Amino acid sequence: MPADRVSATVTSIEVLESLRQRGTAGVTEIANDIGGSKANVHKHLATLEDAHFVRSHDGEYQLAHRFLEFGLAAKRHEPVYRAGVDNLAKLADVTGATTVLVVREGREAVYLHTVVPVGQVGATALEGQRAPLPDVPAGLAILSSYPSGTRRSLVDATVDEPDRVEDILDRLDTAERESVIVTGSDESAGPEAVAAPVTDDGEPVGAVGLREPTAGTEGPRVEADLRKLVRNTAGTISNRIALTE
Numbered sequence: 329m330p331a332d333r334v335s336a337t338v339t340s341i342e343v344l345e346s347l348r349q350r351g352t353a354g355v356t357e358i359a360n361d362i363g364g365s366k367a368n369v370h371k372h373l374a375t376l377e378d379a380h381f382v383r384s385h386d387g388e389y390q391l392a393h394r395f396l397e398f399g400l401a402a403k404r405h406e407p408v409y410r411a412g413v414d415n416l417a418k419l420a421d422v423t424g425a426t427t428v429l430v431v432r433e434g435r436e437a438v439y440l441h442t443v444v445p446v447g448q449v450g451a452t453a454l455e456g457q458r459a460p461l462p463d464v465p466a467g468l469a470i471l472s473s474y475p476s477g478t479r480r481s482l483v484d485a486t487v488d489e490p491d492r493v494e495d496i497l498d499r500l501d502t503a504e505r506e507s508v509i510v511t512g513s514d515e516s517a518g519p520e521a522v523a524a525p526v527t528d529d530g531e532p533v534g535a536v537g538l539r540e541p542t543a544g545t546e547g548p549r550v551e552a553d554l555r556k557l558v559r560n561t562a563g564t565i566s567n568r569i570a571l572t573e
Contacts, residue, residue, distance in 0.1 A: 347389060
């Protein structure tokens with residue numbers, strides 16, 4: 329462990345991660361997951377329960393709802409969320425597609441907010457999920473707004489295969505020119521995703537995206553409309569951020 333890390337904090341995080349993955353677990357299961365003693369795990373659980381981060385019933389533990397306070401606070405402190413949440417809802421209403429707001433955290437794209445249209449069945453809220461920036465459309469949109477040198481550094485740090493690096497950089501060049509990125513485009517079925525970057529004084533602060541928009545049978549026309557809608561929404565949010573500073 330690096331010298332500037334606190335071992336007790338690391339253990340608490342491992343306990344919480346075990347509960348996140350399992351849903352509900354006893355002391356023995358958690359201890360096995362993290363490779364610690366049951367006595368030490370019990371102390372961590374008791375401390376977390378006192379702070380309302382964990383709750384228990386009949387010897388089984390699970391995450392408590394206090395995490396909602398922290399998640400909502402993290403979301404509300406993002407300028408792109410405050411400026412964009414209403415526009416994201418409008419975009420979902422107009423397109424009938426799930427809309428997402430994504431921000432960068434290190435080398436990863438993090439889903440900050442999701443709007444699922446009323447009546448849409450089977451759509452999953454994505455808040456909190458994360459992936460390497462080049463692996464999700466909105467992450468690519470964020471990357472496309474960086475200078476070419478920064479883009480290459482971020483892609484090189486995330487992608488191992490040299491051929492894939494060059495393919496991604498080519499896509500980012502196109503996305504920079506068009507101010508939007510489209511994945512899975514098909515003339516008959518339409519795109520799988522459309523995303524555009526949100527900027528603040530030229531710097532990317534996030535991206536707006538559509539997931540699996542319904543395109544019907546007029547793929548090319550609808551794709552052009554979706555590109556414009558997503559690009560305009562991202563531009564509106566960027567302008568609102570600038571006006572509120």
